Amino acid sequence: MAEPGVERVLRHAMSLTSVVASKAWLSRAVVAPIVPAVLTCFSAYDGRLTSGTDQLLRGLAWTLSRDPSGEATALLGRVAIPAASAGPRAPQTAAAVVEILAGRSGDVPGRVLGELAGIVARRSLLDRIGAARTRLGVPVS
Secondary structure, three states: OOOOOHHHHHHHHHOOOOOOOOHHHHHOOOOOOHHHHHHHHHHOOOOOOOHHHHHHHHHHHHHHOOOOOHHHHHHHHHHHHHHHOOOOOOHHHHHHHHHHHHOOOOHHHHHHHHHHHHHOOOHHHHHHHHHHHHHHOOOOO
């Protein structure tokens, strides 16, 4: 946390006010080591979250979306499951990660979106998952 630029990265993540990040917002996002570190911690966390934490995670997920690697896609998939589970625990983050995965390649997005379709109860998130699966060309049952 004491690394130079960490505060700037976190402040920028908190500044995202919508489910989908604009091109202008993304152009200012920096994928510093703190981004995957925090998202990795969240992916293993099983506790409650505040709306502020959800907002931060959403911004960090969009920041990580700038990294096109398979590792970043896999981490986003690991974030999606706990974010969308149990209520969902992190609804802003869950919606954002669904949107991000819909634009990524490989087998992870389709697999994760299929898993989410089986565990999510909230209609608005289910509709978003269905639309994302359609954009990916994944059959929706």
